[in-house]
Amino acid sequence: MHVQRVKRLPREVRERQILDAAVQVFSRHGYHNASMDEVSEVAGVSKPMIYAYLGSKEDLFGACIRREATRLLEAVTGGIRVELAPDMQLWHGLGAFFRFVGEHRESWQVLHRQAISQGGPFSDEVLAMRGRAIALVDALLVRTATKRGLDEQATRATEALAAALVGSAESLADWWLDHPDITGRTLASWLMNLVWMGFGDLVEGSVWTPTND
Amino acid sequence: MHVQRVKRLPREVRERQILDAAVQVFSRHGYHNASMDEVSEVAGVSKPMIYAYLGSKEDLFGACIRREATRLLEAVTGGIRVELAPDMQLWHGLGAFFRFVGEHRESWQVLHRQAISQGGPFSDEVLAMRGRAIALVDALLVRTATKRGLDEQATRATEALAAALVGSAESLADWWLDHPDITGRTLASWLMNLVWMGFGDLVEGSVWTPTND
DNA sequence: CTCCTTACCTACTGGCGAGTAAGGCTACGG
DNA sequence: CCGTAGCCTTACTCGCCAGTAGGTAAGGAG
Numbered sequence: 001m002h003v004q005r006v007k008r009l010p011r012e013v014r015e016r017q018i019l020d021a022a023v024q025v026f027s028r029h030g031y032h033n034a035s036m037d038e039v040s041e042v043a044g045v046s047k048p049m050i051y052a053y054l055g056s057k058e059d060l061f062g063a064c065i066r067r068e069a070t071r072l073l074e075a076v077t078g079g080i081r082v083e084l085a086p087d088m089q090l091w092h093g094l095g096a097f098f099r100f101v102g103e104h105r106e107s108w109q110v111l112h113r114q115a116i117s118q119g120g121p122f123s124d125e126v127l128a129m130r131g132r133a134i135a136l137v138d139a140l141l142v143r144t145a146t147k148r149g150l151d152e153q154a155t156r157a158t159e160a161l162a163a164a165l166v167g168s169a170e171s172l173a174d175w176w177l178d179h180p181d182i183t184g185r186t187l188a189s190w191l192m193n194l195v196w197m198g199f200g201d202l203v204e205g206s207v208w209t210p211t212n213d
Numbered sequence: 214m215h216v217q218r219v220k221r222l223p224r225e226v227r228e229r230q231i232l233d234a235a236v237q238v239f240s241r242h243g244y245h246n247a248s249m250d251e252v253s254e255v256a257g258v259s260k261p262m263i264y265a266y267l268g269s270k271e272d273l274f275g276a277c278i279r280r281e282a283t284r285l286l287e288a289v290t291g292g293i294r295v296e297l298a299p300d301m302q303l304w305h306g307l308g309a310f311f312r313f314v315g316e317h318r319e320s321w322q323v324l325h326r327q328a329i330s331q332g333g334p335f336s337d338e339v340l341a342m343r344g345r346a347i348a349l350v351d352a353l354l355v356r357t358a359t360k361r362g363l364d365e366q367a368t369r370a371t372e373a374l375a376a377a378l379v380g381s382a383e384s385l386a387d388w389w390l391d392h393p394d395i396t397g398r399t400l401a402s403w404l405m406n407l408v409w410m411g412f413g414d415l416v417e418g419s420v421w422t423p424t425n426d
Numbered sequence: 427c428t429c430c431t432t433a434c435c436t437a438c439t440g441g442c443g444a445g446t447a448a449g450g451c452t453a454c455g456g
Numbered sequence: 457c458c459g460t461a462g463c464c465t466t467a468c469t470c471g472c473c474a475g476t477a478g479g480t481a482a483g484g485a486g
Contacts, residue, residue: 008452008462008463008464028332029332030330030331030332032244033245033332035442035443036443036445037443037444045464046464046465046466047444047446047465048447048465049463049464049465051444051445052463052464056445057443057444057445085424088424113329116330117243117326117327117329117330118243119241119242119246159388160385160392160395160400160403161403163384163385163388164381164385164388164403164404164408165381165407166384167381167384167385167387168378168381168384170384171376171377171379171381171383171384172373172376172377174380175372175373175376175377179373182373187373189421190370190373190374191377192421193414193420194377194411194412194415195377195408196411196421197410197414197419197420197421198407198408198410198414199407199411200414201406201411201414202406202407202410206410207406207410208300208402208409208410209402210301210304211298211301221433221481221483222433224432224433227433248472248473248474249475258434259434259435259436260474260475261434261436261476262433262434262435264475264476269474270473270475427486428485429484429486431482431485432482432483432484433480433481433483434479434481435478435480435481436477436478437476437477437478437479438475439475439476439477440473440474440475441472441473441474441475442471442472442473442474443471443472444469444470444472445468446468446469447467448465449465450463450464450465451462451464452461452462452464453461453462454459454460454461455459455460455461456458456459
């Protein structure tokens with residue numbers, strides 16, 4: 001006949017539509033201000049479908065978090081060539097990170113802003129992912145430091161430095177949202193220069209100390 | 214007669230008590246999960262008092278944000294000695310920042326986690342404060358770079374680098390919450406070494422570039 | 427002592443939004 | 457052509473919590 005305005009779709013497709021809508025709505029309004037009604041409206045589906053397929057609002061949010069976090073981590077790890085030198089690994093990792101954020105602003109917002117600020121299991125999950133990213137960077141730093149002969153004093157700080165580096169990348173990603181004319185590649189190279197060169201100095205014993213207190 | 218369990222206190226004192234309680238509750242549960250009943254309970258005051266003195270829940274939250282953001286910024290700017298060299302200024306600023314976070318965990322949580330993740334006027338206000346911090350650092354970087362003769366290519370990045378630096382400090386502050394055995398002074402010196410040395414290399418033309426793509 | 431202001435309370439309402447009951451429509455196997 | 461399984465909807469309930477109505481008492485002014 002004429003076009004069926006209401007198409008019956010297989011569960012798998014609907015779930016994806018719902019998750020896409022949920023990410024969009026959560027990223028716009030945050031977890032609490034997002035209403036299931038709006039999600040259902042954006043998804044083009046009635047509310048009970050969401051409950052049938054994805055469970056409660058908490059479950060839905062958790063599903064969003066897991067999917068987006070996994071995507072992000074896969075994008076980053078997938079961008080790394082392990083056979084290269086540490087600095088090139090970091091370079092490619094940063095490049096992949098900025099590319100992902102540029103192409104999935106909403107995913108990034110949900111992960112970075114909304115998920116972490118909810119206490120409990122959500123932030124735990126995201127923070128665990130973040131921890132894995134920091135560990136990745138930390139391993140890189142440790143490998144570089146030990147390869148160049150440092151073991152004791154300088155390596156004590158690597159984990160903290162890795163955390164600082166990850167934080168600076170995140171912050172730079174936010175700054176990027178207001179300055180879209182810059183390429184992700186440029187960002188990555190700025191950060192490499194700021195942070196990798198500083199780390200190199202540190203490893204080589206060229207340290208900064210306050211002149212007088 | 215016997216002890217008056219309910220003391221009648223001047224408005225000014227009550228307002229401070231209520232704000233203190235509100236910061237505590239908001240930092241624990243986040244804006245939405247915090248209930249006015251709990252705030253009133255912690256403050257040792259009945260709910261209508263809050264509405265009489267501080268207005269709606271939104272108003273209350275806004276008042277918390279403004280007070281804590283002002284305190285933080287004052288702590289940082291107050292820690293800086295403008296007559297010193299740029300690196301020492303940054304050093305003192307970072308020291309003051311970590312000291313504040315260490316002594317006011319709850320304030321920090323409210324500002325960094327809760328306020329930003331709410332859209333609208335709250336995040337605007339906090340982000341404006343954050344922007345002022347970035348501008349402060351940026352000015353420092355620009356002054357250093359121009360003093361050493363760089364104007365064109367390297368200075369284009371200073372604002373981004375300032376954003377990255379601020380982000381790394383924030384991230385390090387979070388990391389600190391899980392590693393309280395480190396002193397704030399140590400954190401500041403790690404960060405100086407990572408970031409200031411890297412910036413110094415950049416200013417002096419010692420840049421990192423990818424070996425091959 | 428009385429009046430009035432200001433501090434403070436108990437006990438409610440009203441609405442918003444998460445979650446659901448109950449049933450309709452369509453496709454497909456037998 | 458009948459059943460049954462799975463897609464999908466309308467139209468509700470119900471708890472929670474922001475916000476309030478209305479009242480009590482302390483203490484200063486005159």
